[in-house]
Amino acid sequence: MAKARVGLYQTKGETLERTHQSCPKCGPGIFLAEHGNRRSCGKCGYSEAKAAGSSAPKAKPVKPSKPGA
Numbered sequence: 001m002a003k004a005r006v007g008l009y010q011t012k013g014e015t016l017e018r019t020h021q022s023c024p025k026c027g028p029g030i031f032l033a034e035h036g037n038r039r040s041c042g043k044c045g046y047s048e049a050k051a052a053g054s055s056a057p058k059a060k061p062v063k064p065s066k067p068g069a
């Protein structure tokens with residue numbers, strides 16, 4: 001079950017708008033919706049991939065291929 005990590009968002013005072021990028025097509029005022037690894041505009045449908053930044057769940061539990069050798 002994948003749960004969204006809300007704690008990743010940084011809310012410094014009132015600068016919440018910083019996490020939302022405006023749509024390059026619609027211009028300033030129209031913000032892109034934040035998704036897991038991309039943003040999308042709900043108005044024109046524009047979408048872009050987020051720059052590789054931070055939370056990439058690379059940690060994979062390695063299971064022993066030979067249990068009880």
Ligand SMILES: [Zn+2]
Pocket residue numbers: 023024025026027030041042043044045046
């Ligand atoms: Zn747009």
